[in-house]
Amino acid sequence: MYDTSLWLGGKEFKSRLIVGTGKYPSFENMRDAIEASGAEIVTVAVRRVSLPGQGESLLDYVDPKRYTLLPNTAGCYTADEAVRTCYLAREAGLGTLVKLEVIGDSRTLFPDAIGLLEATRTLAREGFTVLPYTNDDPVMAKKLEDAGAAAVMPLGAPIGSGLGIRNPYNIKLILEAVTVPVIVDAGVGTASDAAIAMELGCDGVLMNTAIAGAKDPVAMATAMKLAVEAGRLASKAGRIGKKLYATASSPLEGVPDWTS
Amino acid sequence: MNVTVNGKSMELSDGLTIEDLLARLGVRREFTAVALNREVTPKHQYTESVLRDGDKVEIVRPMGGGR
Numbered sequence: 123m124y125d126t127s128l129w130l131g132g133k134e135f136k137s138r139l140i141v142g143t144g145k146y147p148s149f150e151n152m153r154d155a156i157e158a159s160g161a162e163i164v165t166v167a168v169r170r171v172s173l174p175g176q177g178e179s180l181l182d183y184v185d186p187k188r189y190t191l192l193p194n195t196a197g198c199y200t201a202d203e204a205v206r207t208c209y210l211a212r213e214a215g216l217g218t219l220v221k222l223e224v225i226g227d228s229r230t231l232f233p234d235a236i237g238l239l240e241a242t243r244t245l246a247r248e249g250f251t252v253l254p255y256t257n258d259d260p261v262m263a264k265k266l267e268d269a270g271a272a273a274v275m276p277l278g279a280p281i282g283s284g285l286g287i288r289n290p291y292n293i294k295l296i297l298e299a300v301t302v303p304v305i306v307d308a309g310v311g312t313a314s315d316a317a318i319a320m321e322l323g324c325d326g327v328l329m330n331t332a333i334a335g336a337k338d339p340v341a342m343a344t345a346m347k348l349a350v351e352a353g354r355l356a357s358k359a360g361r362i363g364k365k366l367y368a369t370a371s372s373p374l375e376g377v378p379d380w381t382s
Numbered sequence: 383m384n385v386t387v388n389g390k391s392m393e394l395s396d397g398l399t400i401e402d403l404l405a406r407l408g409v410r411r412e413f414t415a416v417a418l419n420r421e422v423t424p425k426h427q428y429t430e431s432v433l434r435d436g437d438k439v440e441i442v443r444p445m446g447g448g449r
Contacts, residue, residue, distance in 0.1 A: 167444065179413070
């Protein structure tokens with residue numbers, strides 16, 4: 123119907139939903155939910171191995187041959203930590219597509235805009251495909267694009283809050299401000315939130331908690347897949363304008379005369 | 383010598399390399415990376431990277447996480 127491919131770092135993706143791998147009740151449940159979501163890109167944290175080093179690995183359940191792994195720098199509070207984490211991820215064989223987070227405050231998990239810009243510049247120069255998690259600020263989004271970001275990922279609401287798209291007007295302004303893809307990252311609570319992000323014209327949605335924290339993550343993953351597809355289609359279809367008063371959809375001519 | 387591995391202090395014999403350390407700890411190798419004193423150590427240097435007293439080693443791999 124419409125071309126629905128998302129391009130990131132020269133790679134084509136049919137799905138516009140990116141999902142996380144944290145907070146699931148079990149690895150099996152995570153595997154099934156990711157499958158149900160239809161996502162092709164899966165984000166992972168980079169963490170210390172537990173010692174001694176045996177034990178289950180996330181990647182026993184998320185096949186790196188099937189999914190594009192997107193290492194993230196969650197938990198990094200400085201540009202330096204985030205850049206080093208990306209170097210580690212690359213050396214671990216996770217590739218050069220990275221979800222860059224530089225957190226400025228532990229209570230809100232809002233980004234540190236200055237550190238984020240610095241890390242974006244460094245990593246883009248080093249050949250990474252950088253997807254920065256940013257505020258819903260069009261000025262910042264443009265600066266990130268200029269610094270070499272391959273996409274910008276504004277938050278809809280604080281991470282894990284489930285508050286939805288709190289400022290759709292800013293998301294609209296970001297879409298006008300940049301030419302790179304815009305992916306809403308964080309804040310989605312339920313399917314309608316994902317649909318709203320897509321209806322606004324965003325290129326994709328990234329989520330974790332909304333799926334992993336649902337009572338039935340597999341069912342919610344299915345709902346999110348449909349919502350992202352529905353929102354994308356609606357956006358491309360072109361919605362009607364909003365009006366204050368009714369407009370009849372049946373013709374006014376030819377109404378029978380019942381007056382006596 | 384004393385080396386800190388993933389935040390844990392370990393008493394190790396002198397001359398141990400990163401390769402030796404990974405083997406001793408039984409670390410699964412796929413999708414694993416090592417940083418020695420904040421710098422990433424490329425895999426091909428594991429056998430020649432000899433640890434020294436006071437070194438800090440980080441061994442990481444992908445874990446669940448996202449949003």
